[in-house]
Amino acid sequence: MHAHSFVVHSWLFTDTHRQEAMMKLITVxxxxxxxxxxxxxxxxxxxxxxxxxxxQLRPDLVDFDRKIAYMDAHGIDMQIISDAGNSPQVLPDQYAVAGAHAQNEALAEAISHHPDRFAGLATLPANLPEQAAEELDYAVTKLGLKGAIISGSVDGQFLDAPKFDPIFAAADRLGTTLYLHPGIISNQQKAVLYDSEAYSALTATMMAGAMWGWHMEAGIQLVRLITAGVLERYPHVKIATGHWGEFVPMFIERIDGFGPFVSKLPLKFSEYYRRQVYLSPSGMFTTPQMQLALAEVGADHIMWSEDYPYVQTGDTTRSFLEQAALTQPEREQIAHGTAEAVFDLEV
Incomplete structure (x- = not known):
């Protein structure tokens, strides 16, 4: 969620692309x-x-008028917004339930003033799965939110643990979306995988966070969920992931190759993945990752995202997609069609 360095590869900007510049754009x-x-x-x-x-980013996080001004300036029609990372999810249990509920109420109230510009995802007290399931139901059925976000592992626990089944059962019953966002990895992971006498503590922190580590953990989260049979048990849950799938698309065929040795599930890993998982770039507007995602899952499983306000690419958010080597149906699907389906938006 920190600022990234972007390598943007542009294609020839044709007259057709200019005519398509006003396509609807939803970032998720x-x-x-x-x-x-x-x-x-x-x-x-x-x-x-x-x-x-x-x-420094507080005004862009809390002020919805500033969000709209940014969206208007850069051609973004709608944002799907959520509280990631520093959310009530990571509060001690005695504060998490009330904190998540208050945050969801505040989000729904803000959206009610701009329903054509925003939709939202609920925060859940994930370490208390029964209460989290109740909050998800309330957020979707009463507040009109479009699913929920879970950031990283939960107090060092991965979501394939049986204790978390109530969350997936509720999402399955509702047919809604869980966005699996990176979160700050545990101190134990950081010490083993990233701390080193060969470079600075700041370098280790960046490696363990937005540069690499929390994305790798988010990918592991998804691989574990599918391998543990969570998507087999809950086929109506939609899973959204950012940063072009958090490393997983590159290894789909490799994972399938080991399937007979590690899984008794009726479907291949890739079949669950392509059935229920959706990807977005999270501001990583890079050509190779887009090409890989298209090859692995297709445009109907790709959405667009900037990761605002942690990443602010301005006009590139729209221009990269407008100039990408896509068919027009693919471009429209990625720009808004997939998001409308995944988050049950009124077209």
Whole structure:
């Protein structure tokens, strides 16, 4: 969720592309916060905020008029917004349920003033799965939110653990979407995988976070879910992932190759993946990743995202997609069609 360096490969900008410049654009991994949650996080969370720009970005997180001004300036019609990372999910259990509920109420209220520009994903007290399932049901059926976001492992636990089944059961019953967002990895993971005497502590922190580590953990999260049979048990859950799938698309065939040795499931890993998982770039506007995602899952499983306000690419958010080597149906599907289906948006 930190700023990235982007390598953008442009294609010939044809007259056809100019005519298509006004296509609807929905971005799906965009973020908000509230001052109440920021204060609660600072007071109670034992998970450190490792984003040095968090305070600087506060106006862009909490002020929805600023969001709309940015969207208007750069041709973004709608954002699907969520509280990622520094959310009530990581609060101690005694604060997580009330904190998530308050955050969801605040999000629904903000969306109600701009329903044509925003839709939202709920925050869940994920370490308390029964209460999380209740909050998901309430957020979707009463508040009109379009699913929920879960950031990283949950207090060091991966979501394939049986204790988390109530969350997936509720999402399955609702036919809704769970966005699996990266989260700050555990201190134990960081110590083993990224700390080194050969480089600085700051380098280790970046490697363990937005540069590599939390994306790798998010990919592991998804591989474990499918391998453990969670998507077999809950076929109506839609899973959204950012950053071009958090490394998983590159290994789909490799994982399938080991399937007979590790899985008794009726379908291949790739079949569950292509049935229920949806990808977006999260501001990583790069040609090779887009080409790989298209080859592995197709445009009807790809959505668009910028990761605002942590990533702000301005006009590139639209121009990269407009100039990409896609058919017009593929371009429209990625720009808004897939998001409309995944998040049950009114067309």
């Amino acid at each position: 991994e965009e973020h908000y916060d509230t001052d109440a949650n920021i204060a609660q996080f600072k007071q109670y969370s034992t998970v450190k905020n490792n984003n040095p720009r968090q305070d």
